[in-house]
Amino acid sequence: MPYTTNDIRRVEEKWQKYWAEHKIFRAEMDAKKEKYYVLEMFPYPSGKIHMGHVRNYTIADVIARYKMMRGYNVLHPMGYDAFGQPAENAAIKRGVSPSEWTYKCIDDMRAGLRRMGFSYDWDCELATCDASYYKWNQWIFTKMFENGLAYKKGSPVNWCPSCETTLANEEVIDNACWRCKNQVIQKDLEQWYLKITHYSESLLEDLKKLGSWPERVVAMQENWIGKSFGADIYFKVKGTEDVITVFTTRPDTIFGATYVMLAPEHPLVKKISKGMSQEKAVLAFIEKAANTSKSLRMSGDARKDGVFTGGYAVNPVNGEAVPIWIGDYVLMEYGTGAIMAVPTHDQRDFEFAREHKLPMRVVVQDPANPNVTPEQMTKAFEDQGVLASSKQFDGTPNEMAKQMISEWMSANEMGRVSVHWRLRDWLISRQRYWGAPIPMIYCKTCGIVPVPEKDLPVELPKNAPITGEGGSPLAKVKEFVEVKCPACGQDAHRETDTMATFFDSSWYFLRYCDAHNDKEAFDKAKVAYWMPVDQYIGGIEHAILHLLYSRFFTKFLKDLGLVSCDEPFTRLLTQGMVLKDGEVMSKSKGNVVDPDEVIGKFGADTLRMFILFAAPPEDQLEWNPAGLEGNWRFLNRVWNTVENRYSSDVGRQTSDVSRLTSNQMDAEDKKLEFERNAAIKKVTEGMEGGFKFNTAISAVMVLMNAIDKYISSTPGVGEVRKQGLLNEALETVVLLLSPFVPHMAEELWQMMGKADKSIAFISWPVFDEAALKTDTVKIAAQVNGKVRGEFTVPRDADEATLRSIILIDEAVLRHMGGKEIRKFIVVPNKLVSIVV
């Protein structure tokens, strides 16, 4: 009977039920067994699962199932990143509560995940919107507060007018909100921050430990953390005691500084320009800068704008008085908010100086053009050269001068060596409802007081009005806001902001290790056993945000003594996108393929196989219905071949009969044995060497082709002992396929009379190196680099033997043209290269 759509539903449902009922994938800590923690980035529950989820989770599932068959104690959990804005939007639009909407979505997702047959330990399922989870969010937050890593400050923040909430720097992409894509504006607000910069150094340094992460992810994090080495240099404001500290990465160019430029927000600006004729213009410029959105101000093609303050600063190295300007290309948030401008050796300064007719001086000579004057330059010279007009440093190569000048300035109190970072502290508070309340209380007497652990969780009130109008909905719930101060008992009020959802996902991998603990966030011993995550799988879009935050949390929790690893994720695989017609599948483009429809027609196994076979996991995957059907045909072939064999009396009886031994085998038998062992080797190496699922599957296809050939063309295939050999080959096919197509593998394994337990508990097959060593090998013969013949020769034949075989071949001799042999190179069992 052929494999039909009905068979698929029956078989897949049967095994999904079996796995669930027998808790086949339950993970228990067992110190005697080596652990393997496979984790995929948990989904935001916004509806049903889509192809992106299918791909991500299928990759993880194959790894989990493979590692289990290799004897590891595998932890493979699943949960839901369940707080966030879509739930609130649904509430506003449809009047359902965010909670109701979210839990409905979770149910839909769970059903979709079960239909795919993923090997999760459902006992540690979690949802971040459960009070039992976010209680520990709040606890971690109070620990951060106690350690000075959570603090409140007023400053300009990124504000999304559409979402009506603040955003972290990491959440602003191309000056737009990462979620709704609307333009982000700046707003002055008092907000909660997490001091991620406390870990700048180790977040950067420990990237070196992540050798098996994709290079680009490491590079992106390096860029984001952005460590710059240079010097702080002190410029006195002429006629005052005030000092402007500038930061530069080019202390070698200090003698070429012809003006100083401050950010419009710099605290000294108003003081310097006070009473000057320029004061009005300066104030107007500050006003303008404050009202221009950061996006406009920062856009790369903007003309460089600025005004003179009327003041002068003294260059400490030569006593020169240089004008102080303010300009919109200097940012208060980076460095010291002040720069020294060296127009000849910095392109931005060059453009600004040309525009405003400021002086220039060459202090690094271009080796190709040493006598160029500033007037002749068309752009700044930013390459290597030797110093000029720099007093005692003249003639010094500029790279060397960087350190020499820094040290000299240090010694003479003109400046100091310094390091600045691009990474800023993480803005964590959001003026939204559907998130974990920040567990803080404001008391007139005691100030900011964290909610004591015994009073956690601070639960979200169910009756908050969700209207979509500005401000946190929690602020409108009187019973929530009004509390007694935990310290002094007087009237006080609660913080009404909630945490950014990235807080929730920064430690969920720890909670999975001990998901139901109601006494603590997690048991230290369990986390010590399971962590770090051995293999993490998810989308590249989290290369900075989630991965950086999780690394930060791990370092903090390690400092608290709760976690023993430095880094949470040992290996990272970023899977490629799923495309249709060359574009990412999305609802707005209307090109989505619903996994459910595919499962209904071809089954979850076919879908899994297609997704693994069509492209390497890191690459983009183009949806191809014909390819899907090709995989369906292959699975049918396997099914039919196994069914034919084991439904016959011969096939069944043979399962107990020992197969042919090596010396009983004829050439065809040996060929089958070779292919069987070659397939095991190829698949195993593909799994171990970077999860090459596409080639692993192709290796099984090759074996299946060999089996079909053996059945149809081998004389004597009806002999019982030959059938033993054949059965073993088929068993190998089923075992090798089982991580990829687990339902069918279980069913066939049972059909083969093997199933006294799940195939998940069967050991991964091992290959026999001896079976791969055939007696003869095919080698190619090259003449002057071109292949001119193919020969079957004994394995490990020596040069003399090869000469005697090859040098009588007509085609080879013809191409040698009777010329003398200059070289005769033998690559054992591969080829012979003859040079004439």
Added chain:
RNA sequence: GCUGGAGUGGCGGAAUGGCAUACGCGUCGGUCUCAAAAACCGAUGUCCUUACGGGCUUGUGGGUUCAACUCCCACCUCCAGCACCA
């Protein structure tokens, strides 16, 4: 601009110094059938040649080597991230 990645048949892709195009898709031909579908078998880089054969071919140009998709140098194109970060 900086950083990272990628360029191989009609298509997805394989091969990391040793027979380029495994495996799959598609296409063409065949078997079975009244017929079609399914299934199965065979062919399929490209050019010249009736054929036998031979030339060319992994983005481009050079180099190293008996041998290069693979290593080195220069360049082109595409994708992604960052970007007035001093």
